[in-house]
Amino acid sequence: MKTPFQRSTAQRQLILEELRGVHTHPTAVELFDLVRVRLPKISLGTVYRNLERLAQAGMIAKMDKAGGEARFDGNIEPHDHLRCVRCGRVDDAPAQAPLDLSSVRADDFGGYEILGHRLTFLGVCPRCRGNETPQPKGE
Amino acid sequence: MKTPFQRSTAQRQLILEELRGVHTHPTAVELFDLVRVRLPKISLGTVYRNLERLAQAGMIAKMDKAGGEARFDGNIEPHDHLRCVRCGRVDDAPAQAPLDLSSVRADDFGGYEILGHRLTFLGVCPRCRGNETPQPKGE
């Protein structure tokens, strides 16, 4: 993969490392807090800047915002997501749903040139199925 | 459908009417401008308030934000979307993609109770395929 970055910095390295080390699809602020443990002087602006550029470079994925903030995914392999409508958490789907597009005709796509797809299942996570009192997160 | 609203107002009526009259998945501000033509005194806050409550009532759908703002959909029938990665516009997919979940096992969903799904195809819309210069919208 070509790197569009001209210099290697500790900040970007750590951001990427932390993002790949978790499977929780963190927000920029959550990632900021993770990175800050090892690099206390990093600024939130730098986290945003790098996430944006890493996403544009295709090295990470920027997810659609369900509630208030954007979430980022260190795993760029195609995979589906599970989102809890109560607490807002997003998990990776253990298996990719079989989406058979072979029978879909070109003009089912309204003239679009298709590059990929995003599939997210909405549901209630195990945690929230237990306690009826919903977590404050989400929309 | 039960209406959780205690009073009928011209504002809410118009918002719903305009949203159902377009197929462009407008943002709150776009809708504000549409409604303002016939009801110049309406405020943006009212548009937000009503969109939120209409969505909670299940009468419209609030879509995930792809770029900066939330988009709303007057069509609550299950259907897929096409999003242009260049200009950010969102169209309805003419046909719903065949998603066969009969073969998917329960624990492919990691303990989630599944309520539904969102499927969005990413691609380049006809407009943007024509002119190479991309519209400024989108991320």
Next chain:
DNA sequence: ATAAGTGCAAACGTTTTGCCCTAGC
């Protein structure tokens, strides 16, 4: 008459930006 709903403007949380400084090359 009552209170649901509106208009307005201020406040809020997230993200972007400008400017100067730091540090990778």
Next chain:
DNA sequence: GCTAGGGCAAAACGTTTGCACTTAT
């Protein structure tokens, strides 16, 4: 030494909220 990239703080942006007023019931 040159300049890409970072730190910081202000600004921008979409959205929410408090409060006084309007209006459907």
